[in-house]
Amino acid sequence: MPSSDPDIILIGGGIMSAHLGVMLKRIDPRLTIAVYEAASELARESSDGWNNAGTGHAGLCELNYTPPPSVAGAPFDVTKALEIFARFEQSRQFWSYAVAHGIAPQPAEWIRAVPHLSFARGVAAVDFLRARHAALVAHPFFRGMEFTAERDVLRRWTPLLVDGRTDQEPIAATKVDAGTDVNFGELSRRLLGWLGAQEGCRVFTGHRVTQLRRVDARWELAARIANSGEARSASARFVFVGAGGGTISLLQAADLPVAHGLAGFPIAGQWLVCENPSVVARHFGKVYGPPPPDSGALGGPHLDVRHLNGKRVLLFGPFATWTTKFLHRTGRITDLPRSIRTDNVGTLLRTCAHNFVLTRFLVREALQSMESRLRALRVFYPEARAADWRLVDAGIRVQALKMADSGRLFFGTEVVTAPDGSLAALLGASPGASVSANIALEIIQRCFPDRIRAADGHARLKEMLPTFDTDLSQPAAAADYARRSTQIDALLQLQPNP
Ligand SMILES: Cc1cc2nc3c(=O)[nH]c(=O)nc-3n(C[C@H](O)[C@H](O)[C@H](O)COP(=O)(O)OP(=O)(O)OC[C@H]3O[C@@H](n4cnc5c(N)ncnc54)[C@H](O)[C@@H]3O)c2cc1C
Secondary structure, three states: OOOOOOOEEEEOOOHHHHHHHHHHHHHOOOOOEEEEOOOOOOOOOOOOHHHOOOEOOOOOOOHHHOOOOOOOOOOOOOHHHHHHHHHHHHHHHHHHHHHHOOOOOOHHHOEEEOOEEEEEEOHHHHHHHHHHHHHHHOOHHHOOOEEEOOHHHHHHHOHHHOOOOOOOOOEEEEEEOOOEEEOHHHHHHHHHHHHHOOOOEEEEOOEEEEEEEEEOOEEEEEEEEOOOOOEEEEEEOEEEEOOHHHHHHHHHHHOOHHHOOOEEEEEEEEEEEEOOHHHHOOOOOEEEOOOOOOOOOOOOOEEEEEEEOOEEEEEEEEEEEOOOOOOOOOOOOOHHHHHOOOOOHHHHHHHHHHOHHHHHHHHHHHOOOHHHHHHHHHHHOOOOOHHHEEEEEEEEEEEEEOHHHOOOOOOOEEEEEOOOOOEEEEEEOOOHHHHHHHHHHHHHHHHOHHHHHOHHHHHHHHHHOOOOOOOOOOHHHHHHHHHHOHHHHHHOOOOOOO
């Protein structure tokens, strides 16, 4: 424990706390910061490489960011894809800054250039993909996007999608070479490693925060040390609850108005994994298909090359499955029942009643056999052999359900803050880790406005996130930015390198 209480406490040692902690320390080097992580290692929950898809979500391949027009022939709405692209750019800006300043060195160990593809089968889907490509390629952010409905071209892009498929079936794909595969766990550990080595900063692992309460003008927390069972306490003027699946219970403990009626519902993920080198060598890309019709905004299945534990592997999924745990590693099966209180039972029941189609989809997903998972894989890779694939657990996303939403499910990420800005927390999962720099920025703007109004704080933030005060939705600003951003690729060493 620090000899005196820090200015700031970050609860959770994942990608979100890592970004917020480093950005705050760089804006004001005098700040003292403590990180409390329940597990014995940092970033082994949702941010761990195996527990998410590692896609740098930039709107390049995810079809749910460009829904088809509701009226046939109406223009495509690409607003969401543009917004995600601009938010991901802020992560790339911050990461290149972190490389340049020795905060997260050796980028090849946590980020790689991997083409992002969208895949369509059938006449209607191919027409949709062609129209989507036409709408996106007109914008400077998506100028490098290619479209093909030619089998030979697609076979060159990735043979697994084509071989073994009948010639009668229309297929098409788009490809952007500038996509990325990010190991968010590795990156978090580097950022937190740097933070913990700074003056006035400490990172505690094996410290589970069990209580959070407001006392005078500070937040007091109680923590339990995993190894010894010993109790610890600390206090800070500002607390960030970046505890992933542990966030809702801590918000309930803090008794904030925003936590009233708040419920959490866990959805676990699973991947099919292939490590057979002869198959892995034939696929280099992240290929996203359309989301299944009933799946709400959970996103579509994808076939991805990943670099994990020093090895190149293929992942396919995610498949949703049931759990009552809120955390993959340190959660308990009692997490869901213990989170139900008189003020949120109505929220849970209303959400189930209003989302019958999604509930049915989740039940179907969870009851799937290995054979039906392989059938889903063969939609992408017709020649997939059962012997090459095994099922592994991915992370758990705890869907935040709010009373005010009248049962409507919200799948984005949302920053919630105490009315006086002394506490911030993150709810939701998607687009998640990819936009962590933008999320940290939002927290800093809402909770530390004075620090970035000061000339030196403003200049330091601008150095980390050059576009933090630029509206990239304006075409001229977007075109100018697209021309100038190549330096980021050089710093992150993003060379197309199959
Ligand atoms: C299947 C799946 C696929 C995904 N794919 C992608 C993707 O391709 N791209 C992308 O950008 N995002 C993706 N995401 C989302 C992304 O993984 C998350 O948004 C991100 O990792 C969340 O980071 P975090 O720091 O908020 O949470 P976490 O990484 O979960 O960190 C929270 C930390 O808090 C700790 N903690 C919890 N409770 C306590 C407590 N009481 N005291 C102390 N510590 C505590 C936990 O042990 C954990 O280490 C995916 C998610 C899932 C589930």
